[in-house]
Amino acid sequence: xxxxxxxxxxxxxxxxxxxxxxxxxxxxxxxxxxxxxxxxxxxxxxxxxxxxxxxxxxxxxxxxxxxxxxxxxxxxxxxxxxxxxxxxxxxxxxxxxxxxxxxxxxxxxxxxxxxxxxxxxxxxxxxxxxxxxxxxxxxxxxxxxxxxxxxxxxxxxxxxxxxxxxxxxxxxxxxxxxxxxxxxxxxxxxxxxxxxxxxxxxxxxxxxxxxxxxxxxxxxxxxxxxxxxxxxxxxxxxxxxxxxxxxxxxxxxxxxxxxxxxxxxxxxxxxxxxxxxxxxxxxxxxxxxxxxxxxxxxxxxxxxxxxxxxxxxxxxxxxxxxxxxxxxxxxxxxxxxxxxxxxxxxxxxxxxxxxxxxxxxxxxxxxxxxxxxxxxxxxxxxxxxxxxxxxxxxxxxxxxxxxxxxxxxxxxxxxxxx
Amino acid sequence: xxxxxxxxxxxxxxxxxxxxxxxxxxxxxxxxxxxxxxxxxxxxxxxxxxxxxxxxxxxxxxxxxxxxxxxxxxxxxxxxxxxxxxxxxxxxxxxxxxxxxxxxxxxxxxxxxxxxxxxxxxxxxxxxxxxxxxxxxxxxxxxxx
Ligand SMILES: Cc1ncc(COP(=O)(O)O)c(C=O)c1O
Numbered sequence: 001x002x003x004x005x006x007x008x009x010x011x012x013x014x015x016x017x018x019x020x021x022x023x024x025x026x027x028x029x030x031x032x033x034x035x036x037x038x039x040x041x042x043x044x045x046x047x048x049x050x051x052x053x054x055x056x057x058x059x060x061x062x063x064x065x066x067x068x069x070x071x072x073x074x075x076x077x078x079x080x081x082x083x084x085x086x087x088x089x090x091x092x093x094x095x096x097x098x099x100x101x102x103x104x105x106x107x108x109x110x111x112x113x114x115x116x117x118x119x120x121x122x123x124x125x126x127x128x129x130x131x132x133x134x135x136x137x138x139x140x141x142x143x144x145x146x147x148x149x150x151x152x153x154x155x156x157x158x159x160x161x162x163x164x165x166x167x168x169x170x171x172x173x174x175x176x177x178x179x180x181x182x183x184x185x186x187x188x189x190x191x192x193x194x195x196x197x198x199x200x201x202x203x204x205x206x207x208x209x210x211x212x213x214x215x216x217x218x219x220x221x222x223x224x225x226x227x228x229x230x231x232x233x234x235x236x237x238x239x240x241x242x243x244x245x246x247x248x249x250x251x252x253x254x255x256x257x258x259x260x261x262x263x264x265x266x267x268x269x270x271x272x273x274x275x276x277x278x279x280x281x282x283x284x285x286x287x288x289x290x291x292x293x294x295x296x297x298x299x300x301x302x303x304x305x306x307x308x309x310x311x312x313x314x315x316x317x318x319x320x321x322x323x324x325x326x327x328x329x330x331x332x333x334x335x336x337x338x339x340x341x342x343x344x345x346x347x348x349x350x351x352x353x354x355x356x357x358x359x360x361x362x363x364x365x366x367x368x369x370x371x372x373x374x375x376x377x378x379x380x381x382x383x384x385x386x387x388x389x390x391x392x393x394x395x396x397x398x399x400x401x402x403x404x405x406x407x408x409x410x411x412x413x414x415x416x417x418x
Numbered sequence: 419x420x421x422x423x424x425x426x427x428x429x430x431x432x433x434x435x436x437x438x439x440x441x442x443x444x445x446x447x448x449x450x451x452x453x454x455x456x457x458x459x460x461x462x463x464x465x466x467x468x469x470x471x472x473x474x475x476x477x478x479x480x481x482x483x484x485x486x487x488x489x490x491x492x493x494x495x496x497x498x499x500x501x502x503x504x505x506x507x508x509x510x511x512x513x514x515x516x517x518x519x520x521x522x523x524x525x526x527x528x529x530x531x532x533x534x535x536x537x538x539x540x541x542x543x544x545x546x547x548x549x550x551x552x553x554x555x556x557x558x559x560x561x562x563x
Contacts, residue, residue: 358483
């Protein structure tokens with residue numbers, strides 16, 4: 001059972017009491033945790049679901065016939081069903097459990113790369129990608145003697161979509177086999193126009209991989225409506241535990257793709273000279289999965305549903321609006337990313353004139369405000385925009401207006417201190 | 419904010435705002451950049467050994483936080499006038515202290531540099547404080563005597 005305090009159709013606005021559902025936060029009343037783009041905190045219902053799994057249901061899955069193994073297997077497969085429904089995927093066979101977005105993207109890059117890439121082909125990414133959605137493609141391109149091309153970035157950290165036209169005009173569009181792009185930039189919070197991008201991919205027969213690591217925590221996604229062929233996300237950024245992520249892929253592709261990792265569980269028959277592969281999704285799930293984490297991931301999605309997806313989003317939008325208005329009014333603060341709030345979500349990347357982001361973050365830490373500083377695993381993006389690093393505050397639903405105000409006050413304090 | 423003042427001592431803030439021996443090193447190719455991969459800070463270092471076998475000048479250039487900039491600045495002052503061998507020994511002691519393998523008392527006779535011993539209480543900042551020193555160690559390794 002999911003211990004949602006609220007019912008799905010409740011219209012009442014979500015208040016600050018939501019914070020109390022997160023034990024770490026409830027036990028640290030002074031902590032303003034604003035590093036949610038790195039990882040979110042986990043609600044009680046997720047922790048107890050995982051705890052219960054190990055206390056009552058633990059056994060290896062898909063292998064043995066005794067009762068406990070059946071219960072454990074059911075816990076795994078029920079979680080898959082929860083994810084399938086949440087993403088509106090056509091079938092559970094399209095839901096592959098990974099350890100994280102990074103693993104899902106590596107799986108795609110290796111397996112899809114092997115299936116689709118030939119010398120002279122192009123893989124298109126954007127210059128705003130997280131290294132996880134950049135380096136695996138760079139390496140896949142190298143292996144296939146193909147080329148990696150990056151959609152450039154505008155001054156306001158949006159993608160220069162006109163570049164797609166350039167690719168059409170100069171003929172390169174015809175050589176693109178795979179396009180991999182984030183839904184939301186982890187460094188700047190930019191929401192990319194993924195429908196337009198997927199329509200363009202259709203037109204040119206390009207397979208599209210969508211990195212939803214930063215979007216799934218903020219709003220539900222119907223994978224079939226995205227127009228993408230693959231999607232990845234990480235449970236740990238979505239109120240779930242570390243150690244479980246999801247790769248969704250169109251069955252037509254998954255069927256054709258070679259396995260990435262091999263070993264137990266993913267085989268059908270093994271002979272000395274040759275093996276055959278298990279059916280989907282198991283073909284891509286070699287070895288014993290992290291069932292407890294998968295159970296926690298499903299519990300997190302259930303927690304969001306039980307709390308009310310639109311209520312979560314409404315609360316976050318309000319916090320985001322408040323943060324944006326407050327931050328742009330701070331003297332000497334440069335806020336990066338789109339000016340239009342409809343084009344950004346969750347992430348506020350900034351610099352204080354003359355002060356390094358590390359020093360800002362260190363100062364905020366003393367005020368019990370947790371933010372990230374650095375390049376946010378997006379060096380190509382930083383280089384594109386000519387910056388070394390930024391300070392980044394990122395929101396989740398349990399943050400409060402007061403915490404945002406504390407952030408802004410402390411930023412002003414840092415400006416005076418250094 | 420007392421604990422913070424232990425990190426950002428006046429000497430550190432002074433070297434951050436007015437770094438010594440910071441120079442434009444754009445003539446050095448980017449492949450000689452020393453980088454802190456976890457935060458993106460980068461630094462170039464130029465170390466010149468004179469005819470007398472001593473380090474005549476140490477210059478640095480780059481982007482860094484208060485800790486890494488001050489550390490580079492303080493280091494440059496310290497290394498000038500030393501032989502490469504002496505410099506290597508100093509660097510090794512400093513890195514050991516910052517890694518927590520040697521007591522920070524070892525820095526006691528180092529004058530202003532002693533303040534960097536405080537960084538050991540901020541483990542996530544150790545990489546900032548050691549960037550320039552690792553760079554110097556590399557430069558010295560390539561300078562044969
Ligand atoms: C946009 C994006 N993609 C991929 C990742 C990698 O996620 P993970 O570290 O969970 O594999 C992240 C994490 O920061 C991210 O923000």
